[in-house]
Amino acid sequence: MLDRQRRDSRENDARLPLSDDASFLLARANALSLATTNETLGPLGLKARSYSVLALAASEDRLSQRDLASYLRLDPSQVVALVDELQQRGLVDRHANPQDRRTNVVVATENGVALVVQARDTLRAAEDTLLAALDTTERNTLAALLRKIAFPQ
Amino acid sequence: MLDRQRRDSRENDARLPLSDDASFLLARANALSLATTNETLGPLGLKARSYSVLALAASEDRLSQRDLASYLRLDPSQVVALVDELQQRGLVDRHANPQDRRTNVVVATENGVALVVQARDTLRAAEDTLLAALDTTERNTLAALLRKIAFPQ
DNA sequence: TATTGTTATACTCTATAACTATA
DNA sequence: TATAGTTATAGAGTATAACAATA
Numbered sequence: 001m002l003d004r005q006r007r008d009s010r011e012n013d014a015r016l017p018l019s020d021d022a023s024f025l026l027a028r029a030n031a032l033s034l035a036t037t038n039e040t041l042g043p044l045g046l047k048a049r050s051y052s053v054l055a056l057a058a059s060e061d062r063l064s065q066r067d068l069a070s071y072l073r074l075d076p077s078q079v080v081a082l083v084d085e086l087q088q089r090g091l092v093d094r095h096a097n098p099q100d101r102r103t104n105v106v107v108a109t110e111n112g113v114a115l116v117v118q119a120r121d122t123l124r125a126a127e128d129t130l131l132a133a134l135d136t137t138e139r140n141t142l143a144a145l146l147r148k149i150a151f152p153q
Numbered sequence: 154m155l156d157r158q159r160r161d162s163r164e165n166d167a168r169l170p171l172s173d174d175a176s177f178l179l180a181r182a183n184a185l186s187l188a189t190t191n192e193t194l195g196p197l198g199l200k201a202r203s204y205s206v207l208a209l210a211a212s213e214d215r216l217s218q219r220d221l222a223s224y225l226r227l228d229p230s231q232v233v234a235l236v237d238e239l240q241q242r243g244l245v246d247r248h249a250n251p252q253d254r255r256t257n258v259v260v261a262t263e264n265g266v267a268l269v270v271q272a273r274d275t276l277r278a279a280e281d282t283l284l285a286a287l288d289t290t291e292r293n294t295l296a297a298l299l300r301k302i303a304f305p306q
Numbered sequence: 307t308a309t310t311g312t313t314a315t316a317c318t319c320t321a322t323a324a325c326t327a328t329a
Numbered sequence: 330t331a332t333a334g335t336t337a338t339a340g341a342g343t344a345t346a347a348c349a350a351t352a
Contacts, residue, residue, distance in 0.1 A: 017212045018205060022280055022292070023186045025299035027201065030183040031226045032303065033176045048180065049319095052171060059170045066333060071169060073184045075321065080335060102328045102333040127175055133301040139175070145295045146178035148286040150185065202342090219310065228344065233312060255310040255351045 033130055040126040044119050045089070049074075051119055053082045057092045058108035058116045064097070065104055091115060186283055193279040197272050198242070202227075204272055206235045210245045211261035211269045217250070218257055244268060 018024040037048045046054070052072050056063055065083060069076040083106055086092040091112035094104040108116065131139050171177040190201045199207070205225050209216055218236060222229040236259055239245040244265035247257040261269065284292050 017208045019300065019304075020296065021276075022284060022296055022299070023190050023201070023276070024205065025296060025303050026179065026183045026186050028226060028303035029299050030179045032305075033179050037176050048176070052177065055170050061169065064333075073181060076334070077322090077336075078320075100329070100333085104334070123174075123176070130302060131175060133305060134298060138298055138301075141294060142298045143173065143175055143178060145287060145291055145298070146175070146182050147172065148291075149283060149295075150178050150181035151172075152185075152286060217310075229311070230313080230345090231343075253310085253352070257311070 036126045036130055037123065040122050041119060044115060044122070046115070046119055050082055050086060051116075051123075053079070053106070054086055054091060054108060054112055054116050055120070057086070057106045058113050062095075062097075062105045062107070065106060068106060086112070189279050189283055190276065193275050194272060197268060197275070199268070199272055203235055203239060204269075204276075206232070206259070207239060207244060207261060207265055207269050208273070210239070210259045211266050215248075215250075215258045215260070218259060221259060239265070 034048055037051075041047055041051055049072075053068055056068055056071065061067075063071075065079045066076060068074070068083075069079045072079075074082075083092060083094065083104075087094065090109055092106055092108050095107050097103045097105050131142075134142065187201055190204075194200055194204055202225075206221055209221055209224065214220075216224075218232045219229060221227070221236075222232045225232075227235075236245060236247065236257075240247065243262055245259050245261050248260050250256045250258050284295075287295065
């Protein structure tokens with residue numbers, strides 16, 4: 001084991017193996033991000049998952065559950081449970097789609113939109129903490145690079 | 154629901170809500186990364202988790218299970234199970250630490266080191282696919298920015 | 307008293323297959 | 330035949346608390 005002095009100086013920086021590994025860095029950054037996101041959303045009765053669904057339901061686009069699943073990289077069966085819960089709380093509705101009666105369009109209610117707005121504001125503060133070490137230019141660069149990876153082609 | 158033409162053109166790009174959200178982009182990029190990492194490591198009998206532990210055990214540093222837990226952001230009890238499995242396969246050993254007899258130093262065996270080397274090589278190819286949209290400079294920039302988030306201070 | 311490793315347990319998340327209704 | 334939503338279920342991952350050994 002590292003003695004205390006060395007451990008304290010190395011545990012939180014990146015000179016160990018793996019630290020050049022984009023996959024590892026993504027995993028660790030995401031773990032930190034997810035933890036603070038869920039903490040932030042807790043008081044509103046939301047988590048990262050349910051917030052994402054609600055945010056997409058509040059968008060202009062009329063997205064089906066299948067659309068939500070592929071965009072959020074979830075199995076369609078998980079989307080069922082998420083939409084169920086949000087619907088029971090009166091935050092979203094399932095609208096019929098005359099063009100294809102197999103599908104449900106998921107749409108945020110007035111209450112749902114209000115909650116998303118509130119959640120988005122508190123998340124901005126949390127994200128500001130997460131990205132504290134980056135200036136504005138770096139934040140934009142990071143988002144652009146991540147977008148290329150998250151949405152290939 | 155989006156009609157087919159609009160959906161096909163938007164599902165895989167980033168013009169929907171959330172797409173400016175660093176937390177969401179991190180989550181989606183990490184999901185893609187984790188999926189390909191686990192696929193790549195499957196034939197070697199490893200996953201992202203067990204590979205991480207093995208890679209750290211193969212490093213010069215003599216890390217305790219507690220060190221592994223905090224570096225990988227895992228609960229110490231999860232590290233027990235991971236080390237158990239790797240030890241049963243003869244890939245790592247738990248060494249006694251005379252300076253603090255409460256701790257186990259986790260060290261890769263000769264076989265463990267050989268497997269890590271093999272895994273690292275196949276992972277390089279996988280990471281190359283994940284980061285296909287980025288040139289070398291962008292890859293270095295991304296790693297540097299992620300490191301600042303993953304290891305604050 | 308505090309910390310390391312461990313065990314047990316419950317909870318959440320994830321992956322899979324099968325079913326129905328519609329296309 | 331193929332797809333959207335749904336249900337059920339099993340497996341993986343995560344979080345928590347408690348305990349013995351050691352500091």
